Structure formats: structure tokens, C-alpha cells
Amino acid sequence: MARSKSSRNTHKICVKFLIKGEETQKAFDVMPSPDESDTSLNKPIEKIIEQFSNQEDMYVVTISVNSDSIDAAKVLSGIRDDVLKEHSDSALMLEDGPSEKFDRVLFELIATFERRFRELLIVSICNEKGSLDDKLIGELEKKNLGELFEIVFTDLEFNNKVKSVVNDKNSRRFEKRDLAKTIGQMEEDTLWSQYFNNDRLSTVTEEHEIIRVFRNDVMHVHRMSYKDYKRARTLVEKANKEMGRVIYIRSAHVDFTSFSEVVSGLAESISKIMAQIDLGGITRSLQTLQQAYSTSFSGIAHQYSNLYKTLYKTPISTGIASGINFDSLHGNITIPEDAIDPADIGDASSSEDTQTEISGNPPKVDSSEKPEDENSEGKDENPHND
Structure with a gap:
């Protein structure tokens, strides 16, 4: 049995103008249609010019697309607006398909x-x-x-x-x-x-x-x-x-009684789960990590303080570091005997050796080199001149 083709009614969108004068008629004759490559249309734009009634210098111009899509209405609305703008004295709108589609x-x-x-x-x-x-x-x-x-x-x-x-x-x-x-x-x-x-x-x-x-x-x-x-x-x-x-x-109706029961049951389940978790082990691990970090930081800070004094012959006086008492920082930190194994944070003697080496053999400072603060006068006072 042969399958019948589905019949689909396509609505042709068009704009129609009544124009007057040979010059306007010639302008419509040579008016280019939008290039299909520049539009989303895949159908041609048709243009028909017919004489109006028995008037020798009046014409009906129909521009259409065999489609009922928004894309077709968009393209034709652009043509319509251009025509009415360029020929406002010699063209009247008869049919406005794009507006009807919108x-x-x-x-x-x-x-x-x-x-x-x-x-x-x-x-x-x-x-x-x-x-x-x-x-x-x-x-x-x-x-x-x-x-x-x-x-x-x-x-x-x-x-x-x-x-x-x-x-x-x-x-x-x-x-x-x-x-x-x-x-x-x-x-x-x-x-x-x-x-x-x-x-x-x-x-x-x-x-x-x-x-x-x-x-x-x-x-x-x-x-x-x-x-x-x-x-x-x-x-x-x-x-x-x-x-x-x-x-x-x-x-919407909300059953607050049922909602309360659900929340209560959820809270009870969470409590049971939390009771089964060994939080003590997590706490001890965090304490160990904190102590290791404090020890490591105090050693580095002390080295930086000594190095700064050696290079610039003065204690740190600027920035956040000026507010830290490096000499007392290390001494104030006490580590429990069973807190950590020194192997977990590296060789502790390496910091002390480095500290001794710096103190005993301070680096020589080139007389031509000065701290940044001392050279500030030589800088351009207005860095935004460029």
C-alpha cells in the first residue's frame, strides 16, 4: 500500500507596497535581495511588480518568502523598514506579513x-x-x-x-x-x-x-x-x-507535621553516624601537624632575622615582620616529648648548621649595593609619566 505524503500547509510571508512614480518603480526593479549566505533562510526571496489598477505610474510590489518562520519574518521586516525609510514619500504599506507573524x-x-x-x-x-x-x-x-x-x-x-x-x-x-x-x-x-x-x-x-x-x-x-x-x-x-x-x-500546601518528622529523623541518623566516627584520632593528627608547622616556621623566621641584620646592619623595621620578636619566638615554643618524630619534619640539625654558618661567616656586601629604602631618592618621583 502506497504511503500518502503528509500535507503541510506553509504560510507564505510577504510585504506588499503601493508605490507611485517611475523612479520608484525603477528603484524596486534594481533593488537587490539579501544574500542567502548572509541570512538564516534556505529559501529564495521572490519579488513581483505589477501595475496598479488603471494608473499608469502606480504599481503594487510584493516581496515574499515561501515560509512561515521567524527567520523569514526577520529578513522581510528588514526589507520593509528599508523601503519605508528610503521611499517614505512614494510608497505605502499594503500588507505587513512580518508584523503579523510576530x-x-x-x-x-x-x-x-x-x-x-x-x-x-x-x-x-x-x-x-x-x-x-x-x-x-x-x-x-x-x-x-x-x-x-x-x-x-x-x-x-x-x-x-x-x-x-x-x-x-x-x-x-x-x-x-x-x-x-x-x-x-x-x-x-x-x-x-x-x-x-x-x-x-x-x-x-x-x-x-x-x-x-x-x-x-x-x-x-x-x-x-x-x-x-x-x-x-x-x-x-x-x-x-x-x-x-x-x-x-x-x-501549594505544605504539611509541616510530616516535614518536622523528616527533619527529626535525619538529625537522629546524623547523630548515630557521628557517634561511630573516631574524632580523637583526627584531633591528635591536627595537633601534631600544628606543632610541626610552628617548629618549622620559627626556625626559618629566626634565620631570616639574622640574615637581615647581617646584610643591613639593622633589625627588621618594616612590614609584618617588624612586629615579630624572632629572638623569643623559638624559645617560647615547647614541644611535648611524644608529639612528633624529628624525621617527620626533616633533619633538624640542618637548620642549626645553616644558622651557625651564616653567623660565623656573614656574606660580604658590595659597597655599591644599598637597601631599597636608601635608593628611593634616585627613583622617578612620578612613575606614571609614560
Whole structure:
């Protein structure tokens, strides 16, 4: 039995213009199409120019791609914008396929945003009050998105205070910074600030107005660029995820009794495990390591102190080392007889031999060499002249 081919309806995206004048018609004739190697398209861009009605110098130009992809809409939206910019006086838009494609994708996301925003208000307010009796909840379905935003994100008292300051006829003319400072000192208490955490809903808090503008562009089929489409989609998707998480957190039931039992059982298991571990051995090992380190460090420090005195004829007087009493450091460290085997930290006599050799045969210092502090005057006083 022959397998039937699956029928797939492909929607051709196109931009269509009504143009006037032979010069404009010639410009469209020679207008190059984007190179496929420079785009993500794998289909050709078609261009058709036909005479409009019985008008001798008016034409309909159709530029299309046999695809319903965002990539096709992106390429054609670029062509559309270039045409309207270069031929603003002689071309009108008849069909805007790219914007229609962007709107179709964004419409579902924006519809989800509106539904989720209403759900967020219901869940949060009813959870806080423990009741279904709330004036705003009762009017949710009657309000459009702009009205809801005004109720939730604005404070009427704060607005009245601002207006009284701005409209005060007896006040002197404002400086921008003074007016901003005055308004900034006023208290603003919105419904949103009472019920919601801005950190968990940062996109909704900060970008709700631009989301509303994009929503209106979609609903009123305004022309949309690919850049605006990308921004709108990113913001709305982030906002929807934020609201979804908060709705889940505030709606989910947590059985604190069961949770307490689980935590208690875990703590008991950890206690049993810890009781079986020999912590004494670990403590003794750490003490041994600490004593070995102290002994090794004191020997090295004492050698460094003697070497510095020999070279510069003076005790250490700068840096952290100046605060260490090297002469008493070594003597103050006492090592228990059973603490460590000297073989664990190297040959102890090697340090003493080195110390004796340095004290008995101090290195000769070249008279031309001076400590860095003494040569400081010869340095460039301004090292950043280059």
C-alpha cells in the first residue's frame, strides 16, 4: 500500500507596497535581495511588480518568502523598514506579513501574561486575607490590563501629593534635581508593595509598563520590528515564569507535621553516624601537624632575622615582620616529648648548621649595593609619566 505524503500547509510571508512614480518603480526593479549566505533562510526571496489598477505610474510590489518562520519574518521586516525609510514619500504599506507573524507568536504569550497576572492577584490577596471577600478581586474581570496596572502599581495619595507640588502656583520655578529630590522623599504605598516581593517578581515590577505597550501594539496590529519582537518576547516569557513560580509557592500546601518528622529523623541518623566516627584520632593528627608547622616556621623566621641584620646592619623595621620578636619566638615554643618524630619534619640539625654558618661567616656586601629604602631618592618621583 502506497504511503500518502503528509500535507503541510506553509504560510507564505510577504510585504506588499503601493508605490507611485517611475523612479520608484525603477528603484524596486534594481533593488537587490539579501544574500542567502548572509541570512538564516534556505529559501529564495521572490519579488513581483505589477501595475496598479488603471494608473499608469502606480504599481503594487510584493516581496515574499515561501515560509512561515521567524527567520523569514526577520529578513522581510528588514526589507520593509528599508523601503519605508528610503521611499517614505512614494510608497505605502499594503500588507505587513512580518508584523503579523510576530503578533501571532506574541499574542499567546501576552494572553498568558494577562491571565496569570489576574491569578497572581487572586492567589496572593486571598492567601493573605484568608478570605474571598475583596473589592479588587470582585472587579478583576471588569478591568482591562491598563486599569489593573493603575490600581496595583500606583498610589493615589502619592499622586495627589506630587500634583499639589507641581501645580502650586505660589512656588518658584523648579530645578530638575530639586523636584526629583522632593518627590523622592515622599512615601509611596502601592498595593503591589503590600503583597509582593520585588526580587521574585523583578521583571513584572520593573517592566510591566513596557509590556503593556507591547501588548497594545499586538492587539492594535501596529508595525513591529524584529528587535521589538525579541525584546517583547524575552520580557513576557520572563514575567510569565516569575508569576508562575510565585503562584505555585503561594498555592501549594505544605504539611509541616510530616516535614518536622523528616527533619527529626535525619538529625537522629546524623547523630548515630557521628557517634561511630573516631574524632580523637583526627584531633591528635591536627595537633601534631600544628606543632610541626610552628617548629618549622620559627626556625626559618629566626634565620631570616639574622640574615637581615647581617646584610643591613639593622633589625627588621618594616612590614609584618617588624612586629615579630624572632629572638623569643623559638624559645617560647615547647614541644611535648611524644608529639612528633624529628624525621617527620626533616633533619633538624640542618637548620642549626645553616644558622651557625651564616653567623660565623656573614656574606660580604658590595659597597655599591644599598637597601631599597636608601635608593628611593634616585627613583622617578612620578612613575606614571609614560
